[in-house]
Amino acid sequence: MNNEIEILSVSEVTRRIKRLLEGGFRSIRLQGEVSNFKQHAPSGHMYFTLKDESSAISAVMWRSRVGSLTFMPEDGMKVVVSGRLAVYEVRGTYQIDVYSMQPLGMGDLQIAFEKLKQRLASEGLFNAEFKIPIPRFPERIGIVTSPSGAALHDLLTVLKRRQPSVAVIVRPVKVQGPGAARDIATAIDEMNEFDGADIVILARGGGSLEDLWAFNEEVVARSIFRSKLPIVSAVGHEIDFTIADFVADMRAPTPSAAAELVVEDRGSLLDIIRNNWYTTHESVLSVLKNRKDHIRHLLRSHAFNRPIDDLRQMSQRIDEIDRSMGLSVAHLVALQGAHLHSFDRRIRSLDPEAVLRRGYVMVSKGEHIVDSSKRLHRGDHIELRFHDGNIPSTVTKG
Amino acid sequence: MTAPKRDPKQQSFEHSLKRLEEIVEQLEEGNVPLEQSIKMYEEGINLSKACVEKLLRAEQKVKSLAKDIEGNFHLFDVEPE
Numbered sequence: 209m210n211n212e213i214e215i216l217s218v219s220e221v222t223r224r225i226k227r228l229l230e231g232g233f234r235s236i237r238l239q240g241e242v243s244n245f246k247q248h249a250p251s252g253h254m255y256f257t258l259k260d261e262s263s264a265i266s267a268v269m270w271r272s273r274v275g276s277l278t279f280m281p282e283d284g285m286k287v288v289v290s291g292r293l294a295v296y297e298v299r300g301t302y303q304i305d306v307y308s309m310q311p312l313g314m315g316d317l318q319i320a321f322e323k324l325k326q327r328l329a330s331e332g333l334f335n336a337e338f339k340i341p342i343p344r345f346p347e348r349i350g351i352v353t354s355p356s357g358a359a360l361h362d363l364l365t366v367l368k369r370r371q372p373s374v375a376v377i378v379r380p381v382k383v384q385g386p387g388a389a390r391d392i393a394t395a396i397d398e399m400n401e402f403d404g405a406d407i408v409i410l411a412r413g414g415g416s417l418e419d420l421w422a423f424n425e426e427v428v429a430r431s432i433f434r435s436k437l438p439i440v441s442a443v444g445h446e447i448d449f450t451i452a453d454f455v456a457d458m459r460a461p462t463p464s465a466a467a468e469l470v471v472e473d474r475g476s477l478l479d480i481i482r483n484n485w486y487t488t489h490e491s492v493l494s495v496l497k498n499r500k501d502h503i504r505h506l507l508r509s510h511a512f513n514r515p516i517d518d519l520r521q522m523s524q525r526i527d528e529i530d531r532s533m534g535l536s537v538a539h540l541v542a543l544q545g546a547h548l549h550s551f552d553r554r555i556r557s558l559d560p561e562a563v564l565r566r567g568y569v570m571v572s573k574g575e576h577i578v579d580s581s582k583r584l585h586r587g588d589h590i591e592l593r594f595h596d597g598n599i600p601s602t603v604t605k606g
Numbered sequence: 607m608t609a610p611k612r613d614p615k616q617q618s619f620e621h622s623l624k625r626l627e628e629i630v631e632q633l634e635e636g637n638v639p640l641e642q643s644i645k646m647y648e649e650g651i652n653l654s655k656a657c658v659e660k661l662l663r664a665e666q667k668v669k670s671l672a673k674d675i676e677g678n679f680h681l682f683d684v685e686p687e
Contacts, residue, residue, distance in 0.1 A: 345620040347660075355670070364668065373663040378684060379671045402671060402679050474661050481657045484626045488650040491633035495643050522644055579637070 219297070226295040229302055233293035238304060239312055240265070242285045247274075256281065258289065258304070266303035267291075278322065279311055286312040317417055321424050324451055328426070333433050334454045340438040342458050343406050345477075346470060348375045350405030350437065352395045355380035359411040359442070359463040366467035371474045377405050382422075383412045389425035396431040396439065407438050407470060410452060411463040414445040423450035432456055442466035496523060502575065505591075505598065564595035619660055626653045 216224075240258030247254045252271035257264050267289065269277075281287060291306040310318055328334065349367065353359045360378065367374060379395040382388040392410070399408050410432070412423065422428065423443045432439050432455040441456035442463040453459040460466035564570065570593040571578040578584060588603045617625075629650040632638055638646065669681040 343620060345618070345623065347619055350671075364666070368666045371661070372666045373661055374666075376666065376668040377671050377681070378668060398671065398673055398679075402673075404671075404681075477661055478658065481623070481626070481654050481661075484623075484630045485651065485654040487630045488626075488633055488647055488654075491630070492643055492647045495633075495638075495640060499640055522640065525644060526647065577637075 222297045229293050229295055235292055237290050239288045242281050243283050245281055245283050267306050268303055269306040288312050340457045342438050346406035348405045350399045350408035351378045352381055353411040354383045358413040362464045363467050366464050371471045384419050388422035389427050393427040393431035396435055400435050400437055409440045409466045411442040420444050423452040428452055429455045440466050622653045622657050
């Protein structure tokens with residue numbers, strides 16, 4: 209009887225198993241726990257076992273596909289893999305040939321996130337050329353966030369501390385749950401329509417991937433991309449990245465950080481203005497002083513009275529301008545503790561005497577300072593000004 | 607309502623500071639004629655004063671934006687915390 213059954217070679221059996229198995233499980237998704245994970249160093253292929261309570265299956269992920277992984281698998285990790293069953297004929301074993309793998313738990317949302325991210329990236333929504341520059345000194349800050357959340361509280365606290373003078377316009381929104389994404393998108397559109405802010409901060413405090421989900425939806429991405437106002441995203445904690453972060457013109461790690469990035473500290477701004485004011489004052493005084501010196505010198509050789517008179521009038525005008533503005537160095541410095549050193553040094557570097565003391569010479573012809581050799585011709589009478597006196601000279605070549 | 611537009615006479619802080627920096631730069635170069643340097647001085651002092659005053663406006667103003675069904679915008683006061 210046994211003779212009626214065909215005798216097969218090992219290869220033939222294996223070939224039949226292969227055909228059955230590979231044909232029957234062409235494309236499967238499989239979930240299980242990773243164990244015996246090894247990445248073969250020279251080849252880069254990954255070998256591991258997927259198991260559940262009662263069974264196990266060998267798995268392999270070839271190097272060419274390893275590049276698409278967004279995480280590093282480890283023993284004990286629960287994953288979902290896509291692939292096909294394959295028979296390894298040499299040893300008569302079967303295994304799953306893994307095309308892609310996601311950590312379980314972040315499963316569906318994570319997949320949706322990756323898909324949308326790839327699609328929007330390929331459309332160019334994240335491209336640098338579409339980023340709107342962030343204004344240096346916004347005076348009107350728009351905020352799109354939950355009216356009751358910690359994010360708004362943090363933003364207002366930091367804005368108030370750094371620069372209470374900025375105006376804040378809040379467009380309250382639902383930041384999670386059904387309809388939240390649509391609400392956020394509408395809010396961004398409305399901020400643009402209203403056009404009463406220089407910049408818009410899109411904020412939400414920390415939460416799970418599900419909590420932050422509205423910021424990963426396409427309607428929000430599209431409205432950020434459409435916005436003519438620069439958008440700063442400040443969603444979740446530092447480690448949370450949302451689609452909104454990629455489309456936004458700037459990403460801040462947290463709402464507090466957004467306020468720090470957007471608004472400069474009042475004290476340092478006052479310093480900048482004070483330095484500029486001081487330099488203006490000193491530059492003009494030094495121009496006047498140079499003029500005075502020059503005229504004084506002219507007076508030695510000529511009988512000139514009018515220019516010195518003009519000069520006195522100008523000095524007086526400066527005093528009057530200062531008085532009418534109600535400003536003085538002392539007053540400005542008193543506004544916010546003095547940091548005189550930095551601009552003191554800057555002023556000193558402007559003092560022409562200091563330059564002359566370093567060995568430079570200033571050349572003047574008539575009333576004008578000569579700043580180019582092309583202005584001089586043979587026979588011109590010029591003056592060489594040293595830090596300690598002037599020498600009249602004549603150009604002998606030219 | 608529409609957004610409160612800036613008073614055109616009142617320049618933005620950014621613009622004022624930029625102009626102030628230009629003035630300082632030109633004055634530092636030192637070849638501005640005297641009469642003009644005094645005009646620039648006056649302008650610079652005015653700008654500084656406007657900037658400082660703007661910065662020293664003390665209280666934080668927070669408004670809440672709402673759009674009604676007819677599509678008009680309204681700003682409501684929000685009590686700063």
